[in-house]
Amino acid sequence: MKINFILPQPDLSGGWRVLANYAQLLSERGHEVTCIWATRPRKSLREKLRSVRHGKGWPREVREPSHFDELDLPFVEINPHRPITDNDVPDGDVVIATWWETAEWVSKLSPSKGAKVYFIQHRESQFDGVPTDRAEATWRLPMPKITISRWLVDLARDEFGDEDVTLVPNSVDMSQFFAPPRSRQPVPTVGLLYSTTRFKGCDVSFEALRKVAEQFPNLKVIAFGAELESPQLPLPPNSEFHFRPAQDAIRELYARCDVWLCGSHSEGFHLPPLEAMACRCPVVSTAVGGSIDVIENGVNGYVVNVGDAAALADRLVRVLSLAPEPWRVMSDAALATAQRYTWDDAAALFEQALFKAVQSTAVESAVESAAVV
Structure with missing residues (x-):
């Protein structure tokens, strides 16, 4: 498959590490993966002053390091910040929104960009500075959704009436995180x-x-x-x-x-x-x-x-x-x-969810074409 990830600007947070893992693992499975992101909007004076008040200093307008820096994958960076449109995205089989704002963008892309999937890692309306109404509205967009924990699956069903949600739990790289059998530390x-x-x-x-x-x-x-x-x-x-x-x-x-x-x-x-x-x-x-x-x-x-x-x-x-x-x-x-949570297993589940979305989109398109005839 030709897979397009539509991202906010990546950084070193855990959510973007998850996205980088899936981009890399899907590429290793033979898929053609492209990552497209818009740089962050410039901070307002109010946001800069808030950063100083919270002891974080005056924010620098520089690109932060991210988990995507080491990936050998094609990417497109949109700078300055603006909505991502058809002109920015290659035609593909599936296009994945990864954040509430990118879901708004993906919902407006043409069918040639691929089946639309929404990968959700949190209830983002809970984040400071996120417009609640817009973020909540993206849960109702007609896209199949993939999410990472049971409470988000339950949220999609119970609050937004969406049953088309696939659970793909996050995992751990046991080649990176490990320790030999050990005892407690001398000091608690x-x-x-x-x-x-x-x-x-x-x-x-x-x-x-x-x-x-x-x-x-x-x-x-x-x-x-x-x-x-x-x-x-x-x-x-x-x-x-x-x-x-x-x-x-x-x-x-x-x-x-x-x-x-x-x-x-x-x-x-x-x-x-x-x-x-x-x-x-x-x-x-x-x-x-x-x-x-x-x-x-x-x-x-x-x-x-x-x-x-x-x-x-x-x-x-x-x-x-x-x-x-x-x-x-x-x-x-x-x-x-x-040991029960491996990234290979997670990638297989993620891949299956993408295949399902592509097939469902093809069926819907065929039905719509038949109705027109």
């Missing part, structure tokens, strides 16, 4: 992803860690993230922070933790918990994204209600208090969970 150690983005819930995570430190005064925290630590959201005492670590280094960070913490208020899937599991690290998470699907309470970690710092702290203490052998059993169970 909790890991987390650092972000000042509100829905990532670091405020809740830090409150939970303060409670944990009351029982483990020598508690160590290992964190990494794509943004520098903000004075408005300082890391807990005895924290070790890594800014944009290399992928190989991330594996080592996971493997140095006794338990991985996610306190998010909302996630589409959220890759770090599954990656941590691949590195034999149990996970304590709020009930968000893929954590609901992959964590079994008391087996490979724990799931608690969103916003419940006390419950997060309680489950962290449970894991950190385990004797060596029960902790190792939970560690092995985390690994076994991760």
Whole structure:
């Protein structure tokens, strides 16, 4: 198939890593893949001032690194930012929207660009700065949809009446994320992803860690993230922070933790918990994204209600208090969970969903042609 991905400007976030994986894996399966994106709109003065207030400094109008940088695939970059139209997209078999704004663009493309598919990784109306009405309206566009977690499948059905949704869970590259059998750390150690983005819930995570430190005064925290630590959201005492670590280094960070913490208020899937599991690290998470699907309470970690710092702290203490052998059993169970989610399997499911969309579009076109005759 000739496959066109229509993207916002890629970056180093987990969602774009997923998109880069699928673009690469579909290419390796023999498909002709083209990636087309529009650069980000220039930030307004108000947005720049907000960045300064939040401790992120004056934003630079430069292209950020992304997970697409290393891909040997054709791409088209539209600069300055504007809607992507027929003139930008080669004719193909399938064209994939990957963000609410790109779904608006894809819906207006001609049939020659391919069967239209909408790949959804979150309820994007929850993001700051996203126009709620427009983002929500894209769920109702007449395109088959692919999404990454059960809660998004349920959302499409229950709130938007759409049953034509394929679940393709995110996965983990076991050649990249792994660790040998291991014991707990000499010092109790909790890991987390650092972000000042509100829905990532670091405020809740830090409150939970303060409670944990009351029982483990020598508690160590290992964190990494794509943004520098903000004075408005300082890391807990005895924290070790890594800014944009290399992928190989991330594996080592996971493997140095006794338990991985996610306190998010909302996630589409959220890759770090599954990656941590691949590195034999149990996970304590709020009930968000893929954590609901992959964590079994008391087996490979724990799931608690969103916003419940006390419950997060309680489950962290449970894991950190385990004797060596029960902790190792939970560690092995985390690994076994991760091993069930491979990118090859995910790519096969994604590919099947694309074939189905192409076939359905062909049938609809034939029916419409027959009706005209």
